[in-house]
Amino acid sequence: MTKINAADFKTQAKALLRLGGPLMVNNLAVAGMQFADAVMAGSLGARELAAVAVGGSFWFLGFSLSLGILMAISPIVARHFGAGNLDRIGRYTRQGIYLSVMMGVPIILIGQFAAAPLLEKFGIDPDFRDLTVGYVSAITWGAPGIFIFLALRFTTEGVGHTRPIMFTSILGLTCNVFLNYVLMFGRFGAPAMGAVGCGYASAISMWIVMAALGGYMFLNSHYRPFHIFSRLAPLRLSAFKEIISLGFPIAVTITAEAGLFSAVSILMGTRGTEITAAHQIAISFASTTFMVPLALSAATTIMVGQLIGAGKFQEARTSGAVGVMLCAGFMTLSAMFLLVFRDAVVGLYTDDVAVTGIAISLLLMAALFQIADGVQIGAAGALRGYKDTGVPMAINIVAFWVLAFPLAYLAAVTYKAPPNYVWAGFVVGLGAAAILLTWRFNRLSRRAVTQTA
Secondary structure, eight states: OOOOOHHHHHHHHHHHHHHHHHHHHHHHHHHHHHHHHHHHHHTTOHHHHHHHHHHHHHHHHHHHHHHHHHHTHHHHHHHHHHHTOGGGHHHHHHHHHHHHHHHHHHHHHHHHHTHHHHHHHTTOOHHHHHHHHHHHHHHGGGHHHHHHHHHHHHHHHHTTOOHHHHHHHHHHHHHHHHHHHHHHHTOTTOOOOTHHHHHHHHHHHHHHHHHHHHHHHHHOGGGGGGTSSSOOOOOOHHHHHHHHHHHHHHHHHHHHHHHHHHHHHHHHTTSOHHHHHHHHHHHHHHHHHHHHHHHHHHHHHHHHHHHHHTTOHHHHHHHHHHHHHHHHHHHHHHHHHHHHHHHHHHHHHOOOHHHHHHHHHHHHHHHHHHHHHHHHHHHHHHHHHTTOOHHHHHHHHIIIIIIIHHHHHIIIIISOOOHHHHHHHHHHHHHHHHHHHHHHHHHHHHHHHHHHO
16 A cells, blocks of 8 residues: 555545545435334334345345446546536436436336245245335335435535535435334324335335435536536437446445345345344444445545546545545444444344344454455445446455355355354455455556556
C-alpha cells in the first residue's frame, strides 16, 4: 500500500467522511429497517422471525444482483462529473431507470409464482415455509420502485450530492416501522398479517422512497445542468451497454458475497426454528455494523472516480488507500464492541434461552470476520472508482464459493456441526477476499500513477 503522510491522510479522510456521512445514515437506516423487521417479527414468535429471515435472504439474492448492475451508474457519473461532462450524466440516469423496470418486473413474477416451489426444493422447514412464501410474495411488489430509487441514488452519489439520500432513507425507515406496526399487528382497522404484513410494509416503503427522491431531484435546481428529466429519451444502446458491461461484474461480485450469506441463511433454515432465529439475530447485527464501511466504500468509489476523471491519479491512489484504512478501522472498533457487549446485543432481540445461547456463539465468530470484511469492502470500492470490476468479480467468486461455501455446507449439512462451525466459512472467505482485493488495488493504482508520471 502507498505511503501516506499525516496531512494527506487528514485531507482525504475529511473528504471521504464528509461525502460518506450521509451515506452512513442512509445505510444505517436501511439496516434499521432490517433490525425493526427482525425485532417486530421476533415479538410475534420464532416462526415469524425465521420466516422473515429466510424470506429476506431469498429476496436479497435478486435484489443484490440488480443493485450491483445499477451501482455502475455511480463511477460512470463520477468520471463525467470530474471531467466536466455534465450533459452526459442525465443520459445514464435515464438508461438506469429503464433498466430498473426491466429488472423489477421479472422479480415480481418470481415472487408470485416461483417462491413456493423453490423454497420447498431448498428444504425449508415446513413449520414456517408458508409464512416465508407469503413474505416473499409481498416484498417483491416493491422491486421496480426500489430499483428506480437506486438509479436516482447512484446518480446523485456520483455528483457528490449525498444528503438527499440520507433524508429519503430516514423517511423510508419511518414508513417501514409504521407500516410494520399497522400491517403486522393489525392496527387502525388493518388485518393482522404477521410476517406477510412485514413484506407488504417493506414493498410500500420502497415506492415511497423512490417517489421522494425522484420528486426532490426533479424540483431541485442542482440537477438541472444534468438534464435528467428534460426529455423522454429512447434507449441508447451505447450507454445501456456501458452500464451493463461495468455493472454485471459488480453485480456478480456483490451477489457472490450476499449470496453466500443468503445461502447460509437458507442452510440454517433446514436446521430448525431455533437455529434459524439465532442466525438471523447474529446476521442482523453484523449487517448493521457493515453499513458504515459500506458507506465509506461508496464514498471511496465516488472520490476515486472524480479524481481520475480530473486526471489526478496520485490523489486517487491516496484516496483509495485512506478509504480502505477507514473501513478497516471502524470494523476493528465494531469487533471490540461485539466481544464486550454480545450478551446485551442478543437481549435486544429475544429472551428465548435456547436461541440466546446459539446467537452468542455466532456473534463471537462475527467479531473474527468483521475486520476482514471492512478491508475487502474498502478495497472493492476503490477498485470500482478505477472501473475495475472483472478481476474483483473473479476474486469474490473464488473466496466465497470455492473456499467459504463448501466449508459452510459441510458443517451445516454433511456433519450437522454446531452453527458457529458453519460461520467459520465466512471467516475464511472474507479473509481471502481482503488479501486479494487489497493486492489488486495496490497494483492497479500504482500502475496508473506510473503511466501518467
